[in-house]
Amino acid sequence: MRETLPGYELLQSLRILDDAREERRAGSIRGALKEVRLPGDFAQFGVFRGRTARMILELMSPDRKLHLFDSFEGLPEDWTHNKKAGAFHLNSDEIPIFDDERVAIHKGWFKDAVPEWASQAIAPLAFIHLDADLYSSTIDVLFNIDTLIVKDTVVLFDEYAGRKQDHEHRALLDWSQKFDRSFDYLWRSSGPQVCIRIR
Numbered sequence: 001m002r003e004t005l006p007g008y009e010l011l012q013s014l015r016i017l018d019d020a021r022e023e024r025r026a027g028s029i030r031g032a033l034k035e036v037r038l039p040g041d042f043a044q045f046g047v048f049r050g051r052t053a054r055m056i057l058e059l060m061s062p063d064r065k066l067h068l069f070d071s072f073e074g075l076p077e078d079w080t081h082n083k084k085a086g087a088f089h090l091n092s093d094e095i096p097i098f099d100d101e102r103v104a105i106h107k108g109w110f111k112d113a114v115p116e117w118a119s120q121a122i123a124p125l126a127f128i129h130l131d132a133d134l135y136s137s138t139i140d141v142l143f144n145i146d147t148l149i150v151k152d153t154v155v156l157f158d159e160y161a162g163r164k165q166d167h168e169h170r171a172l173l174d175w176s177q178k179f180d181r182s183f184d185y186l187w188r189s190s191g192p193q194v195c196i197r198i199r
């Protein structure tokens, strides 16, 4: 018999946010943005066609910037049985365009684009949306933005864990262990979205 994955077990233990029961994605974004207490910019890692980025922009104040990171080349490795390497690939004419001064798009693989940006970015990040699915991609983000993550930064994971994968859960634990960081779980949606606040 298959053992329950630790990330899935953890997910099951969290309180479900009422607003994120029926509308998992939109409700979790609304809920996470209500948790934001810090000044500072927002960042999303994993943009694809920009659906959730537009949800964030609708709720984001004019004084902040939203940094959007994606290769737009799809997943660099297989994730699940139906989301293999290359899933979410976009042709150049499909890459979303944001007609919004608050948006900065950083196109490239996280391992290249994130450290270059982070070395000159202004701390703190107030809100981080992690939606890159894979352990390796989430590590490429968290390990390179550790200095921009401060007490009270809010992080929303879009695919924290499921029955068959717990990539983002493992990446979060490995980052917190390596950098000696701690956090509180705030809530989850009725799906795999999980919101945390840094201690």
Ligand SMILES: C[S@@+](CC[C@H](N)C(=O)[O-])C[C@H]1O[C@@H](n2cnc3c(N)ncnc32)[C@H](O)[C@@H]1O
Binding pocket: 045, 046, 047, 048, 049, 050, 051, 052, 053, 069, 070, 071, 072, 073, 074, 075, 076, 087, 088, 089, 108, 109, 110, 111, 131, 132, 133, 134, 136, 137, 140
């Ligand atoms: C699930 S999709 C994002 C969905 C999106 N947030 C939305 O609103 O629909 C995951 C995205 O992460 C990107 N991605 C995954 N790993 C990456 C990496 N290591 N570097 C750059 N982009 C990556 C993929 O290209 C893909 O567009």
